[in-house]
Structure formats: C-alpha cells, structure tokens
Amino acid sequence: MRLHLALSALWIGQAVSVLAGGFELRLLGVRQLGMGHAGAGFAADAAAAWLNPGALCLVPRNSVVFGGGAVTPVTAFLAQTPSVYSAASELQVLSPIYLHASLGGTRDLGQWRVRFGLSVTTPYLSSIRWPDTWKGRFISQEFSFSTLFVQPVVSFTRGSRLGIGLGFSLGWGNLLVRRAIQADGPNGTQGSVRFAGTGLGAGLSLGLLYHVNGTLSLGATLRSGVMIRLRQGSIRFDVPESLESQYPDGTFSASLPLPPSLTLGIGYQPDPRLRLALDLSFYGWESFESLHLLPDSPAYDIQEFPERNFRNTLTLSLGGEYSVNEVLRVRAGWYYDGSPVAQGYVSPDLPDATRIGLTAGAGVRLSRHLQADLAYAYEFTGERTAILDAAVFGGAYESFVYKLGLGLVYTF
Amino acid sequence: MKHRYAQGIVTGALILLLAGIPGCKPEIIAPQLSLGVLNTRQYKAFGDGYTAGFANTLPQPFSAAGLYESAQSQAYPVLLARQFQQIRRSEFNLPLAGAAGSGRLHLRKLWPPACTLIGPRLGTEAVAPEAGWLTPPGGELHNLGLPYLEAGRLSPDSSHISAVFFRRTFPDQPDYPAAAAAAAPEFFTLWLGTQDLLAYGVSGGDPAYLPPDPDAYGQEMDRLLRSILREKPQTVRGLIGQVPDIVSFPYFSELRPVYRDPENCDAPPLPLYVQSPDGYVRFATEADHLLLPLRGSLGQPNGLPEGLGLHPENPIPHAWVLDGEESARVQSLALAYNGKLDSLVSALDAELGGGRLAAVGLHALFSSLAGGVTVDGIGISSSYLDGGIFCLDGIYLTPRGQALVANAFIERINGLPSFKAQVSPLNIADFPGVIFP
Numbered sequence: 011m012r013l014h015l016a017l018s019a020l021w022i023g024q025a026v027s028v029l030a031g032g033f034e035l036r037l038l039g040v041r042q043l044g045m046g047h048a049g050a051g052f053a054a055d056a057a058a059a060w061l062n063p064g065a066l067c068l069v070p071r072n073s074v075v076f077g078g079g080a081v082t083p084v085t086a087f088l089a090q091t092p093s094v095y096s097a098a099s100e101l102q103v104l105s106p107i108y109l110h111a112s113l114g115g116t117r118d119l120g121q122w123r124v125r126f127g128l129s130v131t132t133p134y135l136s137s138i139r140w141p142d143t144w145k146g147r148f149i150s151q152e153f154s155f156s157t158l159f160v161q162p163v164v165s166f167t168r169g170s171r172l173g174i175g176l177g178f179s180l181g182w183g184n185l186l187v188r189r190a191i192q193a194d195g196p197n198g199t200q201g202s203v204r205f206a207g208t209g210l211g212a213g214l215s216l217g218l219l220y221h222v223n224g225t226l227s228l229g230a231t232l233r234s235g236v237m238i239r240l241r242q243g244s245i246r247f248d249v250p251e252s253l254e255s256q257y258p259d260g261t262f263s264a265s266l267p268l269p270p271s272l273t274l275g276i277g278y279q280p281d282p283r284l285r286l287a288l289d290l291s292f293y294g295w296e297s298f299e300s301l302h303l304l305p306d307s308p309a310y311d312i313q314e315f316p317e318r319n320f321r322n323t324l325t326l327s328l329g330g331e332y333s334v335n336e337v338l339r340v341r342a343g344w345y346y347d348g349s350p351v352a353q354g355y356v357s358p359d360l361p362d363a364t365r366i367g368l369t370a371g372a373g374v375r376l377s378r379h380l381q382a383d384l385a386y387a388y389e390f391t392g393e394r395t396a397i398l399d400a401a402v403f404g405g406a407y408e409s410f411v412y413k414l415g416l417g418l419v420y421t422f
Numbered sequence: 423m424k425h426r427y428a429q430g431i432v433t434g435a436l437i438l439l440l441a442g443i444p445g446c447k448p449e450i451i452a453p454q455l456s457l458g459v460l461n462t463r464q465y466k467a468f469g470d471g472y473t474a475g476f477a478n479t480l481p482q483p484f485s486a487a488g489l490y491e492s493a494q495s496q497a498y499p500v501l502l503a504r505q506f507q508q509i510r511r512s513e514f515n516l517p518l519a520g521a522a523g524s525g526r527l528h529l530r531k532l533w534p535p536a537c538t539l540i541g542p543r544l545g546t547e548a549v550a551p552e553a554g555w556l557t558p559p560g561g562e563l564h565n566l567g568l569p570y571l572e573a574g575r576l577s578p579d580s581s582h583i584s585a586v587f588f589r590r591t592f593p594d595q596p597d598y599p600a601a602a603a604a605a606a607p608e609f610f611t612l613w614l615g616t617q618d619l620l621a622y623g624v625s626g627g628d629p630a631y632l633p634p635d636p637d638a639y640g641q642e643m644d645r646l647l648r649s650i651l652r653e654k655p656q657t658v659r660g661l662i663g664q665v666p667d668i669v670s671f672p673y674f675s676e677l678r679p680v681y682r683d684p685e686n687c688d689a690p691p692l693p694l695y696v697q698s699p700d701g702y703v704r705f706a707t708e709a710d711h712l713l714l715p716l717r718g719s720l721g722q723p724n725g726l727p728e729g730l731g732l733h734p735e736n737p738i739p740h741a742w743v744l745d746g747e748e749s750a751r752v753q754s755l756a757l758a759y760n761g762k763l764d765s766l767v768s769a770l771d772a773e774l775g776g777g778r779l780a781a782v783g784l785h786a787l788f789s790s791l792a793g794g795v796t797v798d799g800i801g802i803s804s805s806y807l808d809g810g811i812f813c814l815d816g817i818y819l820t821p822r823g824q825a826l827v828a829n830a831f832i833e834r835i836n837g838l839p840s841f842k843a844q845v846s847p848l849n850i851a852d853f854p855g856v857i858f859p
Contacts, residue, residue: 092845149798190851402797
C-alpha cells in the first residue's frame with residue numbers, strides 16, 4: 011500500500027514557485043503558492059519538511075507531496091532618458107519541482123513522538139536571457155542560476171502542542187553566465203565569454219511550531235546560509251580566429267552565498283472550513299557581497315562587474331484557504347517581496363525590484379488518499395529606474411512573472 | 423456566513439487571474455523625442471577626414487587611401503542623421519567612394535604577443551583602390567567632410583593631397599567655403615582643425631607643416647562659418663566641434679620611448695637613440711612620442727649598427743619622433759584653437775540673435791577617452807587595437823569612436839534649451855572597434 015504511494019506521488023500539484031528577492035524561487039508547495047506562499051505557521055502536509063521542520067510531526071497524517079510548476083519571468087528595459095532604446099528579456103520557462111515526504115510514520119519514544127521527513131526542492135532558481143545584440147550585452151547576455159536541495163528532517167513533539175524539527179540540507183548549484191567581450195570579428199560578429207560551473211554547499215534548518223489552542227498556531231523557521239562553492243567551472247570564449255590564442259579556454263572558481271533566513275508564521279483557523287496564514291520572513295542577503303568568477307589560470311583581460319552588495323530583505327505573505335465542500339478547497343493570497351539589490355548595483359543579470367504577488371489556487375480531493383492542487387500567481391515589480399554604477403549602464407526595468415503550479419498530495 | 427468566505431475567495435481569485443493575463447509583457451513608456459526647432463532635412467556636415475569617415479589609412483603620410491563605403495557610412499554625421507531620422511524622415515547623401523574606395527589598410531593576421539608589453543605583431547596589407555573611386559556625385563550632398571582638409575588650407579592647393587578629394591567631390595566649386603555656402607544648410611555641424619595639427623604631428627614636427635597660429639586659425643574658421651551661414655541667416659543653426667589633443671591618439675601615445683626585446687619579456691628595457699632636429703643624437707626621454715609606424719621596426723636590423731635606435735650611429739630619424747617641444751606645441755595649439763572657436767562661436771551667435779550656434783566639447787571627450795571610460799559595460803580608451811575607438815592607423819576612428827563623437831553632438835543638442843530638441847543617443851555597443859580577422 012505504501013509503495014504505491016511512491017507512484018501516485020507523481021503529483022503535479024504542490025509547486026510553489028516564486029522568484030523571490032534576488033534569485034530565490036520558492037517552489038515549496040502548490041497549496042502554499044495558492045496561499046501567497048504562507049506556510050510556516052501551520053501543520054499542513056509533508057511540505058513542512060522544508061517550510062517548517064517543527065510542524066512535520068504535528069501534521070495529522072503522513073503524506074507525500076510532489077509537484078512542479080512553470081514560471082515565466084519577463085523583464086522589459088528602457089535605457090536612460092533621453093535614449094528611447096528598449097529591450098525585453100527573452101521568454102523563458104523555469105521549471106521548479108519539489109518532493110516532500112514524511113516517511114516512516116510517527117514513532118513513539120516514551121513521551122516523545124518522532125517523525126522523519128525528506129524534501130527535495132529547487133529553492134533558488136533564476137534565469138534571464140537578453141537578446142544577444144542588446145544594449146547591455148557587455149554586462150549580461152545570459153545569467154542563470156539553479157539549485158537542487160535535498161533535506162532530510164527529523165521532527166519531535168511531546169504532547170502534540172509543540173513541535174521541534176531539525177533539517178540538514180545539501181545543495182547543488184549550477185551557474186551560467188554569458189556576455190559579450192570586446193573582440194569584434196568580420197561581418198559584424200562580436201566576441202563573447204561563457205562561464206559555466208557547478209558546486210555544492212550545505213546548511214541546517216531549525217523549525218518550531220506551537221499550537222496555542224485549537225484555532226491558533228505559531229511557527230518559526232531558521233535557516234542557515236549556504237555557500238555554494240563552484241569549482242573547475244569552464245570558461246569558453248567565442249572570439250575571432252586571430253584572438254583565439256589570447257583567449258584560451260580555461261576554468262574558474264566562484265562562491266555563491268545563499269542567505270540565512272528567519273521566517274515567523276501564524277496559522278489561524280476561526281472555522282473548521284477556513285484557514286488563514288501569515289508569514290513574515292527576514293533574509294540575510296548581506297552575505298552576498300560580490301560574485302567574482304575567478305579564472306584558475308592566468309587572468310584574462312576581460313571586464314567584470316562583480317560587486318553586488320545585497321541588502322537584507324523582508325517578505326510578507328498572506329493567504330487563506332476555504333473548504334467549499336468535502337471535495338473542493340479554494341485559496342487566495344498576496345505577498346510582498348523586498349528586493350536585496352541596492353540602487354547603484356542593479357544589473358541586468360538580476361534586474362531585481364520589490365515584488366508584489368497575487369495568487370489563487372484550488373485543491374480537489376480525488377479519493378480518500380489523493381488530492382490534486384492547482385495554483386496560479388501573478389507577480390510584478392513596479393518600474394524601477396536604476397544604474398549599475400560600475401558599468402555606467404542603466405535605465406528602467408519592469409518585470410512580470412507568471413507562475414502556474416500543479417501538484418498532488420498523497421495522504422496515508 | 424460560510425458561503426460568503428467562499429464567494430470572497432473565488433471572486434478574489436478570478437480577479438487575480440484576469441488581472442494577470444491581459445498584460446502579457448511589461449512595457450515601459452519611452453519619452454517623446456523631438457527635433458525642436460532644428461530643420462534636419464537640410465543638415466549638412468562640414469569638416470576633415472573625421473567627418474568624412476576616413477579610416478584605416480596607410481602608414482605612408484598623405485596617402486589617399488582610407489575613404490571607402492563601409493567606413494563612410496559610419497561617420498558621425500551619418501550616425502547623427504540616423505538618429506534625426508528616428509524622429510523625422512530625411513535624406514542624408516554621401517559622396518560614396520565604393521567598397522574598396524581609395525584603398526585602405528586591412529588587418530590580415532595577428533600573431534599573439536610574446537610579451538604583453540609589446541602587443542601582438544600585426545600582419546597588415548593594403549587594399550588597392552578601385553578605379554575611378556569617388557566619381558563626382560550628382561544631386562545634393564549632405565556630408566561635406568573632406569579628408570585632409572585643414573582650416574589653414576580652405577582654398578585648394580593643387581599640390582596638397584586634399585585637392586585630390588576636393589576635385590572629386592566638388593568639381594564645380596572654386597574652394598571649400600564656396601562649396602559650404604552652396605550647401606546652404608539649415609542645420610550644420612563643423613569640426614575642423616584636427617587635421618592642421620595632424621599634418622604637423624605625423625611629419626614628426628616638420629616645420630614645413632607648421633599649423634596655423636591661433637589667429638590665422640580663427641580667421642579661417644570665421645571665413646568658413648560666414649560662408650556656411652550666408653544663405654540661411656534667418657534660420658540656420660549649428661554645432662562646432664572643438665579640436666582634440668592629438669598627442670593622446672595612439673599614433674603618438676602607443677609606443678614607449680624604450681626598447682623591449684619582443685623575444686625576452688624579462689629583459690630590462692633599453693634606452694633608444696633619437697635624432698634631434700639639428701641632427702644631434704641623444705637618448706629618447708619620456709617627453710618623446712615615437713610615431714606608431716615604428717612599431718615593427720624598433721631594434722630591427724636595418725643595415726646600420728645594432729638595430730634601429732639601439733646604437734648612436736643608428737638613431738631613430740627625427741621624422742619618426744614628436745619630441746617634447748613639438749608635442750607641447752601641438753597641445754597648446756589645440757587649446758588656443760578652442761579658445762578662438764569659443765569666442766568666434768559666441769560672436770557669430772550674437773550676430774544671429776543668440777541661441778543658434780554652440781561649441782561641442784570634443785577636446786574634453788578625447789581627454790577622458792585617453793584616461794579610459796566605461797560606457798554600457800564596455801571599457802573604452804585611446805589604447806591601440808584594444809581601446810576600441812581608433813582604427814588600425816592609430817589616428818582615425820572606428821565606428822565605435824565615431825558613435826562616441828555622434829553622442830557628444832547629441833548630448834549638446836539635448837542640452838541646448840534654445841534647440842528645444844530631444845534626440846536619442848546611439849548604443850555604443852552596436853558599433854565595432856578594430857575588426858580582428
């Protein structure tokens with residue numbers, strides 16, 4: 011019986027994906043996406059293994075949640091006045107996925123009950139591709155960063171009111187950077203350089219959930235920063251033939267710090283059919299000072315604009331879920347996501363700005379064990395006018411992100 | 423009660439979905455462009471080879487090679503006209519010289535440097551001119567830039583190289599001011615004087631090419647400007663470019679006055695012997711500017727003791743050196759010319775009633791480029807080959823250099839309240855520097 015869970019866990023439902031401040035993409039559960047990404051303050055399902063390990067042991071039943079999404083960020087650019095040059099990033103579809111499982115059920119250890127969980131997520135995902143011949147090509151033609159995290163979790167409770175959980179996460183990161191360099195060739199060709207590399211990093215997370223009473227719960231999740239260390243990444247040049255010996259292929263190293271975070275969540279259930287949730291998160295993006303792509307062999311004479319100087323940010327999520335009947339649940343949410351990128355450091359590879367998201371979702375119970383979820387979110391930044399000081403490049407940026415998530419929850 | 427929750431959530435969700443779908447792509451509204459009071463249909467450009475789009479000239483002084491179609495069509499007046507055409511349709515005709523034109527220097531091969539201090543070895547070749555290049559064009563010309571035109575030689579001197587271009591471009595005109603008057607512009611740009619200094623500079627300070635003194639320069643520019651203004655005094659408007667410091671151009675600034683062994687990077691630099699104008703042989707100093715064509719021949723065997731410049735009996739001939747005194751002369755002349763230009767422009771502008779003429783700070787532009795600037799993430803400097811703005815000859819401009827000049831004019835246009843114009847600048851990234859094979 012439990013084995014066939016694994017198959018039916020091909021659940022396209024619970025994908026929460028958000029390009030959150032910087033390059034975080036919170037793809038954690040479709041249910042949570044529908045609720046504006048709120049999910050740290052109540053014990054919903056196995057997604058707690060990532061959102062709040064402390065909640066995992068308080069989830070009524072074991073479950074496997076699986077899902078994914080399609081996220082399409084688009085950014086428009088208008089060069090600084092008086093230029094009327096405009097460009098738009100190419101349409102891209104990011105596909106975050108997640109799998110959360112609370113396996114092994116609840117074990118009794120004296121007065122303690124213990125539950126184990128596992129999360130596989132893609133929490134940081136960012137990709138932007140500008141037209142190869144756009145104005146900012148010497149700063150960025152393409153930038154993409156993706157991660158895959160595996161996090162085993164152990165969660166305890168004593169007396170069903172307070173849950174404590176601890177997770178260890180191992181993250182794999184993949185970075186791709188491409189931009190033009192000054193090496194003009196015949197027939198209008200232009201040189202470019204491409205950096206591609208992967209690396210690993212590890213971190214810890216700690217979660218607490220406290221049921222104040224039958225209607226109110228409070229949660230907190232503390233996540234350590236994770237340093238993704240890229241080693242032996244490849245550097246490839248595309249330059250005119252006569253310059254090839256000056257730009258031999260090589261390798262590079264880089265360190266990409268993912269921020270520590272603290273999330274405080276509230277879950278409120280004034281009525282058995284209605285659930286409201288609020289999450290407030292603090293991200294320690296200050297750790298991301300620069301992104302140096304350091305060649306291992308002799309330095310090439312190419313320009314870099316590595317300074318990032320991210321600021322710490324706050325995000326706020328509000329969401330609600332209503333059970334219309336035994337079969338259907340509807341959800342809606344709103345979120346605010348502060349931008350870590352300061353004025354003077356806004357680069358077209360991460361044209362970040364404060365984001366507002368509006369979300370909607372629904373869950374349908376297909377059988378006693380299986381539920382399918384669908385969520386949609388529309389996220390937008392206002393128009394942000396900013397300059398990347400080091401490159402003397404700037405203008406107005408505006409981004410839209412559309413997110414669609416599909417997921418399944420198998421409860422047993 | 424319960425159904426109200428549901429209704430609220432469902433309605434809210436529907437609104438969200440509908441709000442998100444319609445605007446599929448973000449769009450930022452661009453500012454309105456305007457040509458203001460400028461009549462760019464009658465835009466005429468006057469000047470020397472920089473205005474004509476002269477580029478990749480041969481190392482031999484005063485060769486006609488360097489006028490060809492692909493460079494002509496990226497000259498700053500053409501780029502300016504292109505930006506004007508974004509706002510209002512107009513024609514801009516050039517005296518096109520053909521694909522090979524008057525010939526040019528072409529980079530065929532590049533050998534990587536053994537020592538980065540020396541730079542790569544260049545394999546260049548001369549592209550032959552095509553027969554009958556630049557036949558006198560019919561119809562109205564808008565770019566009247568003329569290679570080798572000097573403020574001090576506005577009337578053709580048949581023995582001077584500029585006469586070759588003048589006869590082919592203006593077969594029916596007696597001299598350049600007459601051609602300018604016949605062009606009868608409503609809007610014009612004029613950038614002249616650089617070639618006066620270059621003639622002296624590339625000759626290594628030959629007194630035969632001594633540039634006009636500032637008063638003579640001022641008088642000739644006054645004569646030319648009055649010809650330009652003659653036909654449309656009621657409406658004509660224009661911009662006059664300043665003269666840059668040519669000593670910062672790679673032709674004069676690329677070579678250090680020492681010898682470095684291209685085969686042995688760690689060898690200490692050796693002093694070079696140069697010849698003074700009076701024939702006296704001395705060591706080269708930091709004040710000396712060795713001319714770029716020496717690039718491949720310094721220290722090379724030439725039948726005299728050691729290699730060129732390495733022995734007192736084999737000094738570098740003075741014609742290949744712009745010494746301290748000569749380069750200081752060129753630099754102070756540029757400043758004096760610009761002083762004359764400023765007062766001339768304001769005097770003529772006052773005669774026209776004000777708000778019609780202005781000078782463009784090209785001296786400051788080239789000074790900043792000499793130090794290196796970053797534009798749209800591109801590091802740009804006066805450095806040879808990799809600086810991006812000077813072409814193979816180290817004197818004239820690449821399309822990227824031309825675009826920077828065009829943007830300086832556009833910036834001035836936008837900054838003049840009396841023009842009431844708003845013109846979009848060019849994207850520097852769209853214009854190549856030196857083309858590598």
